[in-house]
Amino acid sequence: MRYLPIFLDLQTGPVLLVGAGDLVRAKLRLLLSAGARVRWFAVDGDYDAGLDDEAAVRVERAGDPLSADLNGVIAILCAGAGELGETVARRARAAGIPVNVMDDIAHSSFIFPAVVDRGDVVVAVGTGGASPVVARRVREKIESVLPARIGDLAAFIGRWRKPMQKLLPQMSSRRTFWERIVDGPIGALVLAGRTEEAERALRDIRDPQSYAAERGFVTLVGAGPGDPDLLTVKALRALQDADVIFYDDLVSSEVLDRARRDATRVSVGRRIGKPGMGQDATNALLIAAAREGKRAVRLKGGDPFIFGRGGEEVAALREAGVAYSVIPGVSAGIGAAAQFEVPLTFRKQATRITFLTAHKTHDAAAVDWSLLTDAGMTIVVYMGITAAPAIRAGLLAAGRSAKTPVGVFARVTRPDARAVVGTLSELPDLVEKIDGGPAILIIGDVVSHGLPWPRVVRELEDIRRDTRVLEPVA
Known part of the structure; x- marks a missing residue:
């Protein structure tokens, strides 16, 4: 990953915009939609942006971007600026200001991702500047599955975070609480546009600690033969929800990368001719994790029930009275x-x-x-x-x-x-x-x-x- 995704607070200072034509106007609309204050240098002198409200735009009709005062400027953008873009970029770098020259990675210190905007939920998709078309296609896929009011749900939770920090001082309890809210009926009310009902339902929770309490659970997940794109949607969801993941040696690093980043990862695999953990020890780890209230994933190469000893693990979980589920995977054959x-x-x-x-x-x-x-x-x-x-x-x-x-x-x-x-x-x-x-x-x-x-x-x-x-x- 060459480019680190970050989110820039556009309320902290103005953005310098240099360029002309439809390209610069598209950037102008994007900046204004995010609440930016813009100083615009139109290299062709045409400042007609066709905007209903241009109060946030300061046009620099007599100015020169190469001598403009950069005090307080938080970013510089060049679109349709021609060769002037390179010169502006050199000045920006010398001043330590992030700069983007459209379609010119060599002179840019940051790039624009494809953006999915759902209010408080913003998704940025980038390809390192290699293929904006691919980024847009990924954005379209994400937009097709994200609920329209997912931003409202984030804002709803944001209003209640501080009160819940006092009632639930332990981070693990808070995380479990909010996951139950998001995945349960209260989250469904918000996504349906019934925010007032959701507020009442949340206020009616008398004991957040008990509400957050959750029995441990084990999910046997088939990781497939290696390609992470062969994971099922249910498998991805289980990996994202897991507190701890017990994985085989045959599980690829690309598949493990799809798991929640803060999940504990424990290797329990064995390879022919090499020492490894026995099956009884693996069973004991799964049972112990569940009894500690954790959501455990047993991640197995291929399918759990095709030469994966999934049947033995299920038998052990049954005997221990541990709740479990099985998610099939693409077998290597x-x-x-x-x-x-x-x-x-x-x-x-x-x-x-x-x-x-x-x-x-x-x-x-x-x-x-x-x-x-x-x-x-x-x-x-x-x-x-x-x-x-x-x-x-x-x-x-x-x-x-x-x-x-x-x-x-x-x-x-x-x-x-x-x-x-x-x-x-x-x-x-x-x-x-x-x-x-x-x-x-x-x-x-x-x-x-x-x-x-x-x-x-x-x-x-x-x-x-x-x-x-x-x-x-x-």
Whole structure:
């Protein structure tokens, strides 16, 4: 993040505006809508702004922005100023005044974001000046989901903050109290425009401490395979509400970045061949957090109920009498199939799917491979890198064809995702080409319909060892 979002109090001094044409007039309207006092230097001498109320605008008809008195000026803006903008920017920097030259990042010390204005709630969206169009699109998305009266709700809470600080001296209690207000019937009244009723309802709360009291709660959340954009809306809400987050090693940092910044984060993951926290210890942490009245999130890579031990954790929470909920996530197998366009089923060709996990060779040895020899069955193997030789041996010994298409898909949905495809006979060699896991193995004819297959094995009948690593296709 190169640009730190800040909010400038325009009541503390005037803004110097330099430029001409429609561009400077657009900036003028924006400044006036925020209550700014503006000193305007029109480089073309045309000060007709078409405004109903120009009392806040001081036009500098005879002035020169290069010699103007900058005492008290809190910011300088140039729009449609031509080459003069660069000179004004140098003077502003020398005087230590923030300056923006429209469409000229090199001479600007700050940039204008796309703004969502809901009164006391203002959202600023920026792209570091790289793409204002993208910023506007994001702003439009935000505007489409924000309630029209969200600013009224913020103002409502603002009026009651100081009284509640005396009644609820502990910050954690105040936060819980206001969250119940925002998410409950009182907040709904404000958003419906019934502010007087909301005021009465808030005054009628006799014991804010009891109102704020909340039982602990655990939410098992599927983090998906890595791409934070694959999180569900419910998962995002849970991450934003959490007091503490217990996360696996496979959860990406980008997903963790979507959590509330002041939430406590505790790693409880385990990786093959490395020490880690046992399942019983993790269960105990979840139960303890809930009994302390905290909202805990158990954040698990993929989906909690697909090789994620979510069932064991739910059983422990039930036995302890702890309230919980489960939010599903995109499993890594589904993520791999989607990213590399491998249909896990295909009409008249692949009509069944089996999901397996094989951490080690002895896991693969315990599988009854005779049940998986049907060419119409797609096999999706989780954590199968180490056991790849045993998986190949088991399937071949059971009668699955050595020519069966196979794909190894590593770090799926992440920027460094990779895919290697070939045949079952080549499986261990394919695993060696992906530069580390985690990885998903997909075995079955459906792999030949995927995106990597035509590029790598067009001549599979003649050259069975022709494989290469593919980057994900945008």
